[in-house]
Amino acid sequence: MKLDSMYQDVILDHYKNPHGRGLRNGDAEVHHTNPTCGDEITLRVRLDGDTIKDVSYEGQGCSISQASASVLNELLVGKELAEARKIQETFLELMQSRGKTEPDDAMEEVLEDAIAFAGVSKYPARVKCALLSWMAWKDATAQALGETAGGKTA
């Protein structure tokens, strides 16, 4: 069935057993919503110099949005910021590909479990669900680094 391309086992596993869920101390906190469907996430980033010490989150939403936050936590915690940004940009590229990008080995190496979201990119209505936590992370990181007017909120 075509649906299996969206709901990969990896995604369903992350949905049912999310990694790093719950809010912990952070240098910045953001709240992002997907107004068309009501998905919400509150996300905190904690940095130690250039290293991501923690990404904690609490939210509600569909399996895609929640699994995506779990994958993000698994992938980014412990990474250097530069590498994390590369992962974020690669994920964004994949999600905006409208299902036309066939992930190659290089992409798979960068994205690890997140490669499972390739099938979601064929469903325009769901791309935002997958990107919600990643956009929140980008925003929170910018705030933690004092790059935006938002400043530190937590």
Added chain:
Amino acid sequence: MTQLPGLLDTEAIRKDFPILDRVVHDGQRLVYLDNAATSQKPRQVLDVLNDYYERSNANVHRGVHVLAEEATALYEGARDKVAAFINAPSRDEVIFTKNASESLNLVANMLGWADEPYRVDQDTEIVITEMEHHSNIVPWQLLSQRTGAKLKWFGLTEDGRLDLSEIEQIITEKTKVVSFVLVSNILGTVNPVEAIVRRAQDVGALVVIDASQAAPHMALDVQALQADFVAFTGHKMCGPTGIGVLWGRHELLEDLPPFLGGGEMIETVSMHSSTYAPAPHKFEAGTPPIAQAVGLGAAVDYLTSIGMDNIARHEHALTQYAVGRLLEVPDLRIIGPTTAEERGATISFTLGDIHPHDVGQVLDEQGIAVRVGHHCARPVCLRYGIPATTRASFYLYSTPAEVDALVEGLEHVRNFFG
């Protein structure tokens, strides 16, 4: 096949709607249960739209050529049809807008700029309800913010009805306008118009009714409702998108100021000032949605030929069947009344902790179109402590077999995420 008393001859009716024959996702027959979002259009409406553009297209109320006269006659003819459809005392009380949102915004802005006795200001109050569509919340929030008027609302009971127990504290001598939905687009609830109108009239408040989910499904009689304004949209009642209606009482339309200025709504214009055309033109600035109005006229003809009471009976039978069948689905919770009494054919529900987005996606794979999300009525979701719902909504062409397909589809959803 399931036979229920009161059903329409859907086999015949469905032949009028070409889209219902569509096959989606490699061989799944379309089961369209998203009628509260928009209805499908019968051939009778599509043909009229096509004929209008192929034969009579021109701008209205200007020009003396034959096409201009035909277009004007068709556009104004549509106004006659809509007036008859809602039992308006006068055709001049029917204002064409682009949708119900515009109709409601128009009323809010008429009142915001009005002189006494209609003026909404910091000493007055506006009353709405917690089950409104955002289009009947936000215009009043804007009016409240701009004028300082206090915005109040009726809350909801556990079973999805308006809580009118404090009606005398909510609608008071200070209330200038009460605006509420006749049939909820998320809960399906049909609201008790008479009780609210009576209290509003006692305190001299204007009554605005959002009939977007009522006009397509039941006989609408603006005189029986005793409201001052009634808003609805064309695309939910077999008409095209881009056309809405605001009905208003004649004396109010005479007294209240225009909102949008432009061509069509004037009498004379000089560089210093202008005078305005009488209603309804006073409120229809610019080239109106002509083809769309003509299409709405055709939709009204179509619905009338079936009979609004027959449509209401059909949907009631179907709702009763659907509520019963849905409640058989394990972990399914209906958000809204759990009987077919005083409710329309729109049923919102949650399914265990499976997110509606996921429910809708798996149903879509089986060709079943439902709406998922907060349905532009987020306060209702907040009230019931849920992020969103899945909503199935029926219309005159919906069948018991489609209810069965939905129930089977939901079983599949449960297995998929089980």
